[in-house]
Structures are given as C-alpha cells and as structure tokens.
Amino acid sequence: MLYENWLHTSSTVKTSKCLELKEKISTECLVIGGGIAGLHAALRLVEGGKKVVLLEKRICGDSSSGQSAGFLTPQSEEDISKLTAKHGKEKSKIIHQIPFDGVDLIVNNIKKYKFKCDLRKQDSLYLSIKKSHDYKILEEKETCEEMQIPYKMLDENGLKKYHPGRGYRLGLIYPGTYGINSFAYCQEMKNLLLKKGVKIYEDTEVKKIEKNTAITHLGSVESKKIIVCIDKLKAEFDKEWSKKCYHIQTYVAISEPLSKKEMRSIFPKEELMCWDTKWDYAYYRPIMGNRLLVGASSPWTAYYPSYRLTQKVIVRGIDSLKEKFTEIKNVKFTYFWSGLIDVTQDLAPIVDYDRNNKSIQFVMGCIGLNWAAYCGDYAARRILNKNALDLSEFLGANRKFSFSGIFQIIFGKRVSFILSHLKELLT
Numbered sequence: 001m002l003y004e005n006w007l008h009t010s011s012t013v014k015t016s017k018c019l020e021l022k023e024k025i026s027t028e029c030l031v032i033g034g035g036i037a038g039l040h041a042a043l044r045l046v047e048g049g050k051k052v053v054l055l056e057k058r059i060c061g062d063s064s065s066g067q068s069a070g071f072l073t074p075q076s077e078e079d080i081s082k083l084t085a086k087h088g089k090e091k092s093k094i095i096h097q098i099p100f101d102g103v104d105l106i107v108n109n110i111k112k113y114k115f116k117c118d119l120r121k122q123d124s125l126y127l128s129i130k131k132s133h134d135y136k137i138l139e140e141k142e143t144c145e146e147m148q149i150p151y152k153m154l155d156e157n158g159l160k161k162y163h164p165g166r167g168y169r170l171g172l173i174y175p176g177t178y179g180i181n182s183f184a185y186c187q188e189m190k191n192l193l194l195k196k197g198v199k200i201y202e203d204t205e206v207k208k209i210e211k212n213t214a215i216t217h218l219g220s221v222e223s224k225k226i227i228v229c230i231d232k233l234k235a236e237f238d239k240e241w242s243k244k245c246y247h248i249q250t251y252v253a254i255s256e257p258l259s260k261k262e263m264r265s266i267f268p269k270e271e272l273m274c275w276d277t278k279w280d281y282a283y284y285r286p287i288m289g290n291r292l293l294v295g296a297s298s299p300w301t302a303y304y305p306s307y308r309l310t311q312k313v314i315v316r317g318i319d320s321l322k323e324k325f326t327e328i329k330n331v332k333f334t335y336f337w338s339g340l341i342d343v344t345q346d347l348a349p350i351v352d353y354d355r356n357n358k359s360i361q362f363v364m365g366c367i368g369l370n371w372a373a374y375c376g377d378y379a380a381r382r383i384l385n386k387n388a389l390d391l392s393e394f395l396g397a398n399r400k401f402s403f404s405g406i407f408q409i410i411f412g413k414r415v416s417f418i419l420s421h422l423k424e425l426l427t
C-alpha cells in the first residue's frame with residue numbers, strides 16, 4: 001500500500017492556489033485555519049455582510065478535514081445513552097442537536113451550491129462485535145426510543161439481510177446520514193468563499209496573536225474579531241489553550257474497485273456506513289468507483305510519531321474485515337494514510353472566548369466534520385448575534401475535566417487522556 005491521501009491526489013475539483021500573505025492588512029473579521037470549522041465560520045461571516053480574511057498554514061482542507069473518511073453522521077462519536085447519563089435528558093437533547101445541525105449545514109451547502117463531493121445517502125450501522133458489547137446497542141436503542149430518534153434494530157437474522165458479516169451480533173441502523181469526499185468538499189467551500197469575496201491566503205502560518213493582530217511569517221492581519229480554528233495547537237501559539245488539545249490517531253485505506261458481487265456480499269440490500277462498538281472502532285463504507293474505504297484507530301499510537309507511517313493498525317482493520325466477509329479476501333487495498341483527530345478530554349469540542357480578549361474566539365477539539373461545521377458556524381453567529389444559543393455549559397473552556405490541572409502537569413497529557421477513557425478502552 002502506498003502512503004498517500006488518495007482523496008487529495010484523485011480530486012477533480014479545480015481550485016486555484018491562494019498566495020501567501022506578504023503584507024500588513026486589516027479587516028473586520030479574521031478566521032485562522034482553513035479546515036471545515038474555519039471554512040464554515042468564514043461562510044457565515046461573509047453571508048452576514050462582514051469583510052473576511054482567512055489564513056491557512058498549508059492549503060484549505062489539507063489537515064484532518066481533507067483526510068477524513070467522510071462519515072457524515074451525528075451518532076458515532078459519543079453514544080447518546082452516555083450523553084443522557086452525563087447531562088440528563090433535557091440537556092443531552094440540546095447537545096445532541098449539535099451534530100445533527102452540523103450534518104444539515106454541510107448537506108445543505110452541498111445541495112444549495114451543487115458541490116461535487118460524492119455525496120451519498122448512506123444510513124449508519126452501529127455493530128456489536130461481542131456479547132459483552134451488546135448492552136451498548138441495547139442502551140442506544142432505548143435512548144433513541146426515549147428521545148424519539150428514528151432507528152432500526154437488527155438481530156442476527158436481520159443482520160443477515162443488511163450486513164451478513166461473521167461475528168456481528170446486533171446492529172442499529174440510523175437513517176438520514178451521508179458519506180462525502182471531505183477533501184472535495186473543502187475545495188468547493190474554498191471556491192465558494194473566494195466567489196463571495198473572502199480573501200484567502202494559503203501557505204500562511206499564524207505564529208501568534210498580539211492584541212487584535214495575527215502575526216504571520218511574512219505579514220500580519222489586524223482585525224476587530226478573530227476566530228481561531230487551528231489544529232494541533234502548539235504552546236508557542238498559546239500555552240493555556242494548547243493544554244486542552246489531545247489527539248486520537250486514525251488510519252484510512254482505499255481498496256481497488258470491487259466487483260458488484262463483492263460489494264453485494266457486504267451490502268446485499270443497500271449501501272451503509274458501518275462502525276463497531278469498540279472505543280477505538282473500525283469503520284468502513286463504499287465510496288466512488290465501487291471502492292471500499294476502511295478505517296481503524298488506536299489510542300496507543302497517537303503520541304508515537306514513528307507509528308504514523310506504518311501500516312500495522314490499518315492492516316489489522318482490513319484483515320479483520322476480510323475475515324468477516326470472505327468474498328473480499330483477495331481484494332487489494334492500494335492507498336492508506338493516517339491522521340490525528342484533535343479532541344478535548346471529554347470529547348466535546350470547545351468554542352470559547354480568549355480569557356484576556358473577548359474579541360478572539362477559539363474553536364478546538366472538533367471530533368467530527370459535522371461538529372467542526374457547527375462550531376465554526378456557531379462562533380461566527382456569536383459575532384453576528386444571530387440565533388446563537390448559550391452553549392457555554394457544554395462547549396465552554398472552563399467546564400470540568402476529570403484529569404486536568406495539576407494532575408496533567410505531573411503526569412502529562414498522554415496519561416491524563418488515557419486515564420479519562422480507561423474504562424471504555426478496557427471493555
């Protein structure tokens with residue numbers, strides 16, 4: 001397998017490269033970071049009548065947003081049942097609405113602007129892989145019922161019709177979810193923003209922010225309002241904010257085109273996007289050209305850079321899928337890549353004002369495309385004073401995390417993060 005982001009190299013969306021910033025400029029609103037969060041923040045602001053500049057370190061969509069597996073689903077990151085247990089029914093309804101709204105933001109853009117990004121209606125299928133995990137599916141089903149979220153429950157017989165892999169025990173289908181090519185989506189968003197008058201500078205890394213001015217390596221932007229949507233936030237950029245950013249490593253591989261028969265052996269009834277009940281779940285879905293996209297993650301490799309280029313984790317994921325669906329045992333996987341998803345300790349994103357300067361907002365730890373779209377959009381709506389609920393209880397930077405503060409100083413980020421998810425990792 002070749003280490004290459006196939007979404008990037010196979011992209012057919014034409015974009016012109018934006019030049020780097022080499023001067024001092026000023027604007028009304030500055031967005032830093034051209035991933036899904038930054039692109040959505042910029043869109044909301046320019047549509048709200050603001051003069052907007054966007055600065056991106058490399059090219060728009062070059063980081064997580066353009067590496068993603070393109071699962072556009074509200075469900076995968078945090079079980080609804082866990083949210084309900086943590087926040088109670090009423091509050092979890094509010095927080096659970098966020099990923100739903102995030103999906104809508106993305107899908108509405110694709111439809112409204114006719115983006116070419118392989119939008120596929122693919123229901124989600126959440127699968128129990130062992131008896132001791134069945135309770136996760138059953139709890140999720142109960143919560144869906146309570147919260148009137150549509151679902152379809154599949155027992156072993158039902159699974160035979162929809163997804164007859166060996167060893168799956170129970171499944172829960174959620175309708176209204178989609179697959180997209182997220183790199184193509186970012187390129188389409190970039191083209192749209194340029195058309196709407198946003199000034200985009202690529203190859204432009206912001207080194208730091210001084211008062212209301214972002215300093216880049218060759219220029220600077222002074223702005224009344226700033227939204228920071230950058231990933232892998234470093235201590236040199238901001239020491240306090242960098243402490244709140246952790247990572248989960250995940251790998252994606254792309255197969256050669258499958259025959260119709262091979263594809264039907266996995267999805268006899270309809271295309272689905274699937275993931276399992278493990279905390280570091282495996283995931284897969286059909287994509288353009290009758291190829292299969294497979295993903296796998298590991299909580300243990302995130303802090304070992306030497307692991308990022310190795311195939312070990314993804315090969316394990318592919319092999320386990322081939323054991324479940326023997327019809328594809330000879331299918332070759334040609335490309336793979338890995339990426340780090342930024343997360344916070346409790347996996348919910350942060351959207352908050354800088355403690356010393358209320359004209360700067362930080363958007364970080366967006367665990368999915370839809371969360372990122374919502375959070376960028378939400379930060380922009382707060383600037384425009386437009387339908388922005390007060391979500392500080394859920395997204396505020398000062399909410400309580402289990403292993404932070406002095407614990408993190410003594411034991412480090414890696415140990416703090418692993419301990420805060422140890423129970424899930426061990427089940």
Ligand SMILES: Cc1cc2nc3c(=O)[nH]c(=O)nc-3n(C[C@H](O)[C@H](O)[C@H](O)COP(=O)(O)OP(=O)(O)OC[C@H]3O[C@@H](n4cnc5c(N)ncnc54)[C@H](O)[C@@H]3O)c2cc1C
Nearest residue numbers: 033035036037057065068069070071206231339367368369
């Ligand atoms: C391999 C992989 C698979 C994934 N699969 C899925 C999936 O199937 N479904 C899903 O919902 N989510 C998935 N995710 C997660 C999802 O991609 C992210 O949650 C989402 O893209 C985050 O968007 P973002 O805009 O917050 O961050 P990013 O996309 O990381 O954007 C941040 C941007 O800021 C730029 N930047 C960084 N520092 C600076 C600086 N100093 N100055 C200027 N610019 C800067 C970066 O270059 C980058 O473009 C996946 C992630 C990975 C890595």
